[in-house]
Amino acid sequence: MSYDRSAPPVGLIIGERELLSASGGVFAHINPANGEHQADIPLAGPAEVNQAVACASQAFEVWRRMPGAQRALLLNRFADLISANAPEFIRLSALEGGTPITVGAGGPRLGEEWTRYYAGWADKIDGQVVSMPPADELIYTRPEPYGVIGIIITWNGPLISLGMKVAPALAAGNTVVIKPAEQTPFVSHLFARLALQAGIPAGVINVLPGSTEAAQALIGHPDVQKVTFTGGPVTARKILHQCADLLKPAVLELGGKSANIVFPDADIAAVAQMAAFWSVGLLSGQGCELPTRLLVHDSIYEQMVEAVAAVASHLPIGDPFDPNTIVGPVINQDACTRILGMVERARSSGAGRLVCGGERIGGDLATGYYLRPTVFADVDPASEISQQEVFGPVVVIQRFKDEAEAIALANSTGYGLGGYIQTNDLGRANRLAAALKTGYVHINGTRNIPACAPFGGIGLSGYGKEGGRPGLDEFIRLKTVSMPA
Structure with missing residues (x-):
């Protein structure tokens, strides 16, 4: 197969809008295979983060009320498009990160697998009756989505990280604002465009390439209810310091020395x-x-x-x-x-x-x-x-x-x-x-x-799980309801 080696134009995706310039400046993208400049990537600043979170908050009111079976249908359509666009994902992975096309096939395969797996959970999220007559009270639990999830991913295997984080968050009824690494913006951009093409409502997935300032604005935004991060321990400590000040939960998938x-x-x-x-x-x-x-x-x-x-x-x-x-x-x-x-x-x-x-x-x-x-x-x-x-x-x-x-x-x-x-x-x-x-x-x-198995580490490798039912539970919080029996 012959591959086009030109870099696509990439902008920020907020709702259904694509912004080709932003307040965070420009990142000069270098092709790691030859050291040559191949694209200028607009970077989000706090202003664009505010716009994206507002858009995601508005979309959340629609997405959370959508029947689980409908969310499942849209996520399966999304998985179909990930699979159909595998050659383009492979091409973009080679351009942005230098991933050989022989290896890059794993990205769309896993991206599809994780999206389809969590599509299967979307209509199976249930609560539990924990007390019932003849007790004095009927007590049950309601599983509810958090709201807007801030997703920060590193540059290695971005499509895999997106599948591991976005699919369970959406299946549970959340919306997301994604900050991909500026070194690998092409795959995340296509990912968001395909989500819109699949019929996932505008604002459910927003993508903002950005600098450290954009990440800090995303983590610190009061309407971002939880943060999930893939990267290294040094950056994770900084994220946790910020989350600690806000008492905001986080999932950390960090490094290893296996x-x-x-x-x-x-x-x-x-x-x-x-x-x-x-x-x-x-x-x-x-x-x-x-x-x-x-x-x-x-x-x-x-x-x-x-x-x-x-x-x-x-x-x-x-x-x-x-x-x-x-x-x-x-x-x-x-x-x-x-x-x-x-x-x-x-x-x-x-x-x-x-x-x-x-x-x-x-x-x-x-x-x-x-x-x-x-x-x-x-x-x-x-x-x-x-x-x-x-x-x-x-x-x-x-x-x-x-x-x-x-x-x-x-x-x-x-x-x-x-x-x-x-x-x-x-x-x-x-x-x-x-x-x-x-x-x-x-x-x-x-x-x-x-996708079916919980993945996550301990110690310097972070905490929280991605994959399986535990990966879905990371994006659900329980409400307990009681009434007289």
């Missing part, structure tokens, strides 16, 4: 492929739940290091629009500098043995933000590169001698988002799954973030 624990009875070749692709290949390592720490039993350690390095070294790197490319660029120059800084500190301090990678790629890719997939072995568990999220194509490998040491190593960071276990011993898998301090455990290659 351990991938490999025992001798696992399929070494298959695990090596998975370990390399899911850490330094997929999204160039820019994913919150990717297994970026590989913990390997002593008896197979050297064999696994060699196998992972061989796979990582041969992952095809290049143009995101090339169907042979697996590894694209990281998001921008700042990311390059930060990641290479962590690699250099690990190398110079002796925190680990650099097996492969650890450098920026030159030649035809020199103008883009390409980093060679990097493997560190014999890594000190207390080192920065073992303890802190790199968010780039870097995997660290450590050895363990028994289950107890594997558990201790896996639980040795402040993060707790995902964990991975590779073994054919069912008893061992269940013992470790119970012992890992993490929100999700994957055993023998199960897939990430299916």
Whole structure:
């Protein structure tokens, strides 16, 4: 397939209006694959946030009263359009974030899945009778939507984040104001336009690319009833400080340093492929739940290091629009500098043995933000590169001698988002799954973030759930009603 490489015009979407200029200034969007300017993105300021929240508040009175079956119908139409526009979402992901088209197909697939899953919940939200005759009172609960939800997402996998947050919020009867990262505005813009095309009323979904000032205005707006955020712990702390002053609830889906624990009875070749692709290949390592720490039993350690390095070294790197490319660029120059800084500190301090990678790629890719997939072995568990999220194509490998040491190593960071276990011993898998301090455990290659399953972390990985019934409940508050029996 031949892809158009021109960037689309993008504006703010408030109700059914599209604003091509705004009070927050302009963001010069750079294509991460070649370092070239490709679009000027208007940024919302407080004035546009006020307009969007007012629009969402007005739409809420219509949307909340719409029968659940009708909301379900509209959300399913929306899911149909996400699927039908998959090629355009894939194209936009390659343009805005450098996501290879071979990988970008996951965005619309998951966006459709999450939207359709929560469409199924829209007409099944019910309360509970908690006391009835012959008691003195009849007491029951009414599940009610919050109102306007402020949604702030980061730049990696924006369509997936939108599906995880917007679909359950709308199914529950809320309306939303979304602040996408200015680095990735194209996908969110198409998402909002398709919602209108599906018949979702104007104002139910509003999209405002914006700076930190816009995010602060959104969080602080008195008519925004709850905030949900995907990003890093540093920004999350700032959001929580602001929410705390307002006693405003929040859901935080943050970073991870997920351990991938490999025992001798696992399929070494298959695990090596998975370990390399899911850490330094997929999204160039820019994913919150990717297994970026590989913990390997002593008896197979050297064999696994060699196998992972061989796979990582041969992952095809290049143009995101090339169907042979697996590894694209990281998001921008700042990311390059930060990641290479962590690699250099690990190398110079002796925190680990650099097996492969650890450098920026030159030649035809020199103008883009390409980093060679990097493997560190014999890594000190207390080192920065073992303890802190790199968010780039870097995997660290450590050895363990028994289950107890594997558990201790896996639980040795402040993060707790995902964990991975590779073994054919069912008893061992269940013992470790119970012992890992993490929100999700994957055993023998199960897939990430299916819509039906609760997803979310502990510690530095945040709190609250996305997915399953718990993900719907995040957007519902209960009212208790009692009357004489």
